[in-house]
Amino acid sequence: MLRYMIICSTLLMTAVTVRAQCQRPDVGENRILTEDRQTFPNGSTVTFECSTGYIPVETSASTSITCTGTQWSDLELQCKKKSCGYPDKILYGKYIYQHTEPILLGATITAKCNKGYLLVGEPVRHCRDDGWDGRAPVCEAVKCSKPPGITDGTFVPVYDSYDYGEEVTYICMGDLDLIGPSVLTCSDDGTFQPSPPQCQFVSCEKPEIPNAVIIEGTSPPYKYNSFVRYQCNKGYRTSGSDYLTCKKDGWNPPSPQCNVITCSKPPAIKNGTFNPQKELYQYGETVTCSCDEGFILSGASTISCTDDGKFESPQCLKTCDRPQFEHGYVDSKAKYFIYNSSVRVKCNNGYKMEGSDYLTCEDNGWNPPPPQCHLKTCDRPQIKNGYVDCSSHLFVYKSSVLVYCNIGYKREGSDFLSCGDNRWNPPPPKCHLDRWIWIIPIIVGAVVCVLVCGGCCCCCWKKKKHKKKCKVANYQGESHNAIESPDQLCVL
Template sequence: MESVGVANFLFMILGFVITAQAQDCAPPDGGPNRVLVDADIGLTVFPEQSKATFSCVAGYTASGGSKFVICAGGTWSVLTLTCERKSCGSPGELHNGDIKYVDGDVLFGHTITFTCNKGYNLVGSSKNGMHCEAKGWNGRLPTCEVVTCLPPPDLTNGRFSDVKESYNFGELVTYKCDGALILNGSVTLTCSENETFMPDPPTCIKVQCENIENARRIGGAPPPYGYKHHVTFKCNPGHGNEETHHLDCGLDSQWLPALPKCERVTPTDGPNGSGTTWWQSWWFILLAIITCVAITACGCRYFGCLSFIKNKKGYRGYSGNVAAKDEEGEL
C-alpha cells in the first residue's frame, strides 16, 4: 500500500511540472521595423510550441535572420530577422539642371530637390521635390525647359534683326538707326532669364555740334559736325590766343572738351597798366603836344609868322626911325 501511495505522489508532482512547463505565450513584440504577418495579427494567445511569423514594415526589406519565433514555456525565442530601408534607386538624369540629395541617399523616407541651370525653368508636378516611398519615388522627374522671350520693342527711326516670333535664352538682337541718326544706347539686347530683353532698348537721335565762330579749321572733319567728328582749329587773329585746340563732337551734341570762345580782343591796358586806352596814356598826350609845337614853329618860319610877331611886339636892334626913312624914300 505504501508503494502505491508513493507512485501516486510522484505522478502528481510530474503533472505539476508538465503543467508548469506547458504555458501559452502572449503575442510577441517584433521591435523596430518588424511586424507580425496578417495571419498572426489577430491572435491573443499562442499555445506552447506554436510559431509566430514576422515581416518587415513597409519601406523596409528583409536582409537576414529568421522570421519565425517559437513559444516555449510562456517565452518567445529571440527574433533574428533584420530589416533595412528599401532603396528607390536613381531618379534619372535632369538635363540642364541638377538633383540635390537632401538626405545624402535614395533610401525610403529620403527627399530629393531640383534646380535648373541659368536660363532654364523647372516644369512638372514634382518641381518642388520628390520623396522615396515604400513603392518607390512618389512622382515623375521634372524637366528643365529653356526660357523664352517675346520680340523686343520696335525702334523709332530704326530697326532690329533677326526678327522672330520668340527667342531662347541668350539669343541676341541687333539694333540699327536709319540714315544719319546715331544709336543712343546698347547696340545689342539679350534674352535674359527673366523672359525679357536686357538692357533697355536704345533710341535714335540726331547729333550735330555747333559751328566754331571766329576761328579757322586747320585739320579734321568739315562742317556739319556729327558724332565723333574730330576738329583742330585756331582762333582768328584778334580773337583770342594763338593756341591750337582739339575737339571731338559728343553724343549729346556738345564739344569735348568744352568749346573755347574766340572773342574779339579789345586793348584795355596802357603800357603802365593804368587801365587807360592807348590814346589816353601820358606818352601819347606828350607826343601830341610836341608834334603840334613843332608843326607850328615850322609853319611860322616859312610863312612869316615871326616877322608878324616882331612888328607887333618889337625886336632888339630895330627902331621906328628906320621905318620913317623908308617912308620918306618912297615919297
C-alpha cells in the first residue's frame, strides 16, 4: 500500500513538473524577442526590444515578462516608428515634404531653391534609422558667364558674369538683319536663354497673288519681318493665310490663293420651289423662289449666291385668312396671317366676349377658333320698397332707368341708373323707412290734443272766475254770504 502511494505521488509531481512551463510568447508588432527557445520553465524571464527603426512609445515601460506556471505576465512595451524630425532650414530655399506629419522612418524630402538661386548638393534626402541621410544642400545665387558671341554682331552690356535676371541685347553690323530674339536673359540654370540670334541679309520679293489686293503692310523693299495683308477680290475666297511675314527663307506662310466662290443649289423649300435649278451657281447668281397655293413666302423672293458660298433660302409658311366673327374686330390691318403668327381680337362696345381673345395661325386654321361677342345686358333692378318706372325686364348696354321709393320711404343713392358691363352704374339705391313721415302726424295730433285740453281748462277757469258773492237779507235783517249764478256756461 505504501509503495502504491509513493508511485502515485511521483507520477503526480512529474505531471506538475511537465505542465509548469510556458510556450514561446507572441512577439507582436514591431518588437523582437532576444531568446530563441520555444519553451520556458516556470519563473523564466524574457526581454523584448523594438525592431530596427522603431522606438518605445513610453520610455518607462517594462521590456520584460515572466513565466508563472504556464502563463506569461503582460508586456508593457509598445513600439512606434522613429521620426527624423524636421531638417534644418535651407537659406534661400525650402524642403518639399511628400508625407504627412510627423516625418517617420522611410519618408522622403526634396530640396528646392528660390528663383535666382541654384541648388548645390543632392536635392533628395531619406529618413533612415540614424536620421536624415546625406548632407544638407545649399542654395547659391545664380551667376551666368558671358553669353555666346554671334557673327557680324555683338551684345551689350558686356560683363565677366551676370546675375540672375540680367539681360543682354544683340545687334547686327551694317544692314544685316537680326534673325531671332534680340534679348537674352540670365536664367535660373545659370545660362542665357533663349538661344542667341544670327545676323543675315534678308530680302523678299513682292508676292504675286491673282485676284487679290494688298490692304495693309510694309512698303517695299521687303526686309526681314516686313509683313503684308491681302484681301481677295469680290467673288473670290482666300485659301490660306492672308497675313504674310518676310523671314530668312522667304514669305511665311506661303502666299495664299484666291479661288472663285461657287454655291451648291439651295436647299429644297418645303411647300415651294426655286428657279433656275442647277447643281452649281457662280457668286452673285440669283434664283427666284415661289410658294405653293395657300402658303406665303417668309423672306426674300430672290436670293443670291453669297460670299460664304451659301444661299439664304426663305420659307413657305401656311397662311390664315383674317378671322371673321360678328360684333367684333381684329386688332390688325393685315388681310392674311402667316403660319405660327398670332393676333388679338376684340368685341365692339356693348358686347362681351365668349372665348379667347388671342388666336394663333396653325395648320388647320385659327387656334382656338374665333370667339363670339354677345350683347351686354342688365337685369331689371330689384329694389326693396321701391320700383322702376319702366315695364321692361331686360335692358341693353348704356340704357337708363329712373327708380323711385314707395310712399313713406326715403332713397339712399342715385335715382338714375345706366346699364354698363352687365351691371348697373351706379348700383341701385336703397329705400329706407322715412320716420319723419310718421312722426309729423303724431306731433300734429299731440298739438291738437294739447290745444283742446287747454281750451277746456281755460273755459273752466273763466267759469269759476265769473261766480259772484252777494248779500242776502233774512227776515231778521242779518246779512249772509251767497254765490250768484253766472250769466253764461262754457261749451266744449
